Amino acid sequence: MSREPWQWDEPEWRGRVEAVRAGRTLKPRTWPGGARCAVALSFDSDHETNELRDGGRSIARLSWGEYGSRAGLPRIKRVLERFGARASFFVPAVSALLHPDEQRALVDEGHEIGLHGWIHERNTELPPEAERELMLRAADALQDVTGSRPVGMRTPSWDYSDHTLAIAREMGLGYDSSLFSDDDPYEIVADGVPTGIVELPVEWIRDDAAYFLMNRFGAQRPYTPPADVLDIFRREFDGAHEDGGLFLLTMHPHVIGYRSRIFILEELLDHITAKGDVWIATHAEIAAYCAVEARLETPNA
Numbered sequence: 001m002s003r004e005p006w007q008w009d010e011p012e013w014r015g016r017v018e019a020v021r022a023g024r025t026l027k028p029r030t031w032p033g034g035a036r037c038a039v040a041l042s043f044d045s046d047h048e049t050n051e052l053r054d055g056g057r058s059i060a061r062l063s064w065g066e067y068g069s070r071a072g073l074p075r076i077k078r079v080l081e082r083f084g085a086r087a088s089f090f091v092p093a094v095s096a097l098l099h100p101d102e103q104r105a106l107v108d109e110g111h112e113i114g115l116h117g118w119i120h121e122r123n124t125e126l127p128p129e130a131e132r133e134l135m136l137r138a139a140d141a142l143q144d145v146t147g148s149r150p151v152g153m154r155t156p157s158w159d160y161s162d163h164t165l166a167i168a169r170e171m172g173l174g175y176d177s178s179l180f181s182d183d184d185p186y187e188i189v190a191d192g193v194p195t196g197i198v199e200l201p202v203e204w205i206r207d208d209a210a211y212f213l214m215n216r217f218g219a220q221r222p223y224t225p226p227a228d229v230l231d232i233f234r235r236e237f238d239g240a241h242e243d244g245g246l247f248l249l250t251m252h253p254h255v256i257g258y259r260s261r262i263f264i265l266e267e268l269l270d271h272i273t274a275k276g277d278v279w280i281a282t283h284a285e286i287a288a289y290c291a292v293e294a295r296l297e298t299p300n301a
Contacts, residue, residue: 020165022181023189026198027245028293035279037241038286039272040248041087047095049120069099072257083269088283090116090154093141100145107146112282115139115153123161132167151284154178165190175287177202184245185290196297198287200248206236207250230264234271
């Protein structure tokens with residue numbers, strides 16, 4: 001018989017808290033080339049999978065996802081090319097299979113393709129064996145499309161089950177970017193044991209979807225002016241630059257890619273590159289650098 005949280009004994013509540021925790025900081029003393037801070041730009045290319053995941057058949061919502069690939073992503077690529085910035089694209093396998101040429105072009109241009117589930121599923125709603133099978137199948141699909149196997153992951157909707165980390169360790173992934181315990185990179189600890197996996201932490205503050213998503217049949221409505229979102233992102237970067245840490249930003253082609261919003265990315269990169277002492281790199285590059293600097297043991301070593 002299940003107990004209410006107020007009935008839990010200490011091993012219960014402490015065990016839940018300590019199952020996945022932040023270990024030692026992996027913020028390096030210096031960044032490559034004497035850079036003051038690192039910048040990790042990421043785009044979650046969900047495209048049509050948000051509707052498909054929910055079993056939906058809405059032609060309108062599927063077309064909204066298609067907009068991300070058809071209109072949003074080309075605008076993003078033009079901005080990144082203008083600044084010579086490489087980014088990480090976290091792609092559900094179904095998105096990659098629907099838009100394979102998009103992924104191949106991104107890889108050819110020096111960007112990273114990372115693991116982002118099979119169909120943007122919610123991990124906490126899956127049986128453990130189904131979650132494992134989907135993660136492995138997704139990695140196989142991305143490898144088939146791009147020619148290389150992903151080395152890191154971002155869980156769909158940042159949804160972490162009790163089994164997600166164990167699956168990532170089994171797969172030998174080098175980094176994760178789904179958790180929130182710090183501003184700067186850290187090593188993930190499982191039940192008190194270091195895993196060797198680098199966490200590049202995320203935050204809803206640094207996510208365009210939190211400010212702009214729209215649900216016609218729900219209460220979710222865009223309410224933050226784009227200029228205010230730029231101000232938030234710029235202040236987050238300025239804080240990372242002052243601290244000598246990591247600035248990680250999560251965006252979505254079907255959110256940031258509109259004509260009235262793409263200036264956020266443009267002006268932010270103007271501000272970032274004007275500093276002149278910033279390392280803009282993929283998540284994989286930043287995680288690998290932090291691991292080497294910290295002499296981190298590889299997963300399952």
